[in-house]
Amino acid sequence: MSDRGNDGPTPVERFIGGLIPENPVYRQILGICPSLAVTNSMEGALTMGGAALFVLLCSNVLISLIRPLLKPHLRILIFTLTIATFVTIADRFLAAFLYDMSKQLGPYIPLIIVNCVIIARCEICASKQSVGTAAADALGQGLGFALGLMSIATVREILGFGTWFGKWLGWRVIPTAPAEVWSPWIIMILPPGAFLTLGLLLGVFNILTARRKSA
Amino acid sequence: MKGSYIGQAWPVIVLGFFFGAALAGVHAALSPRIAANRLNDTLSQIPALIPGATRGAPMEVGNQIVYRALDADGSTVGWVLPAGGQGFADRIELLIGLDREARAITGLYVLQQNETPGLGNRITEKEFRQRFAGQSAQAPLSVVKGRVGGAGEVEAVTGATVSSQSVVGIVNGAVAQFRRERPEATP
Numbered sequence: 001m002s003d004r005g006n007d008g009p010t011p012v013e014r015f016i017g018g019l020i021p022e023n024p025v026y027r028q029i030l031g032i033c034p035s036l037a038v039t040n041s042m043e044g045a046l047t048m049g050g051a052a053l054f055v056l057l058c059s060n061v062l063i064s065l066i067r068p069l070l071k072p073h074l075r076i077l078i079f080t081l082t083i084a085t086f087v088t089i090a091d092r093f094l095a096a097f098l099y100d101m102s103k104q105l106g107p108y109i110p111l112i113i114v115n116c117v118i119i120a121r122c123e124i125c126a127s128k129q130s131v132g133t134a135a136a137d138a139l140g141q142g143l144g145f146a147l148g149l150m151s152i153a154t155v156r157e158i159l160g161f162g163t164w165f166g167k168w169l170g171w172r173v174i175p176t177a178p179a180e181v182w183s184p185w186i187i188m189i190l191p192p193g194a195f196l197t198l199g200l201l202l203g204v205f206n207i208l209t210a211r212r213k214s215a
Numbered sequence: 216m217k218g219s220y221i222g223q224a225w226p227v228i229v230l231g232f233f234f235g236a237a238l239a240g241v242h243a244a245l246s247p248r249i250a251a252n253r254l255n256d257t258l259s260q261i262p263a264l265i266p267g268a269t270r271g272a273p274m275e276v277g278n279q280i281v282y283r284a285l286d287a288d289g290s291t292v293g294w295v296l297p298a299g300g301q302g303f304a305d306r307i308e309l310l311i312g313l314d315r316e317a318r319a320i321t322g323l324y325v326l327q328q329n330e331t332p333g334l335g336n337r338i339t340e341k342e343f344r345q346r347f348a349g350q351s352a353q354a355p356l357s358v359v360k361g362r363v364g365g366a367g368e369v370e371a372v373t374g375a376t377v378s379s380q381s382v383v384g385i386v387n388g389a390v391a392q393f394r395r396e397r398p399e400a401t402p
Contacts, residue, residue, distance in 0.1 A: 037332060066226065066230075069226040070226075071223060071226075074223065074224065074226070074227055077227055078226065078227060078230060081227070081230055081231065081234060082230070082234075085234040085237065085238060088238055088241075089237070089238070089241050092241050092242060092245050092249070093241075093245065095245070095249045095252065096245040096248040096249050096252065097248075099249075099252040099253075099256065103256075103327075106328065106329060106332070106336060107304070107305075107329040107330075107332060107336070108332070110329065191333065
């Protein structure tokens with residue numbers, strides 16, 4: 001309600017926007033490095049999505065709180081400082097409480113610092129709008145990013161390992177079968193599988209949006 | 216004041232102090248837990264590094280902590296040395312397995328690394344680590360490129376010469392230091 005006088009979208013519009021209409025992975029094509037690199041298992045995708053959501057939420061809220069102090073020529077410096085701090089905190093928490101995932105993701109957690117999704121949200125939303133809107137924006141974009149990662153990981157893990165959440169929950173989707181009936185597609189675990197999956201899902205996403213527009 | 220450097224930059228300076236203090240607090244609160252995770256990881260790797268070992272016991276040799284690998288009867292079957300050094304991007308932390316007399320390397324494990332994904336981080340793969348198993352520990356190893364290494368030689372990971380050289384350098388340094396300082400009588 002307090003945002004009525006503000007320019008720009010409302011908190012609800014910001015939240016919904018991040019999920020599908022402005023999805024970071026499928027609409028803005030941002031954060032593609034982690035989308036390709038950590039999506040051969042659902043565990044990796046969920047951990048990366050959660051860490052990015054945490055950093056996005058904290059950075060957006062903090063930047064929105066200090067937005068009257070931002071100077072045009074110093075704002076990028078402050079964004080980077082803020083993001084780097086929260087990424088380091090997320091990295092230490094993962095090393096303390098999810099040690100296996102921290103080891104599996106290796107440098108990709110520190111690399112959230114250079115994830116364009118986060119600095120883009122600081123610039124587009126948090127440095128201009130109120131705390132509530134900035135938090136809603138971060139939740140929408142963060143969940144949208146996590147959904148993007150998990151959709152790619154679903155395809156890759158099922159075809160590549162035959163499982164879904166195989167390490168944490170042990171769910172087997174494709175039963176183990178003799179090699180002449182079915183063998184896992186190793187290529188889906190490897191980097192080419194990431195590019196193929198992202199390309200195909202992006203195509204499906206574009207077809208669905210085009211249909212909706214013409215209907 | 217308004218036009219001066221401090222007048223412009225004070226939010227950056229204040230935030231810098233604030234963030235620094237916050238990170239120090241997080242580090243102080245979480246580092247014991249992280250160290251415990253690493254210790255568990257180390258102990259759980261000992262059976263894979265030393266043939267016949269079931270558990271490890273920490274022990275101080277010189278100024279470093281090493282692990283005596285014990286078999287089911289409690290007699291020493293080998294040694295595990297934690298060792299670290301600068302890699303291409305960040306520190307590399309290794310575990311090196313040695314046989315009972317510290318004459319041969321029995322295995323290698325990467326505890327921590329932040330090398331280039333797809334190139335340097337392949338030092339964690341079994342294919343690379345196996346190039347160390349069975350090598351003599353009595354002379355320094357050397358890195359070779361583009362061909363399978365013979366005795367005393369380790370083939371570098373393609374496209375990751377610096378990371379491979381770092382690993383070999385860390386192994387050589389730690390093994391030589393341990394051979395100088397290790398206890399003579401092994402229980």
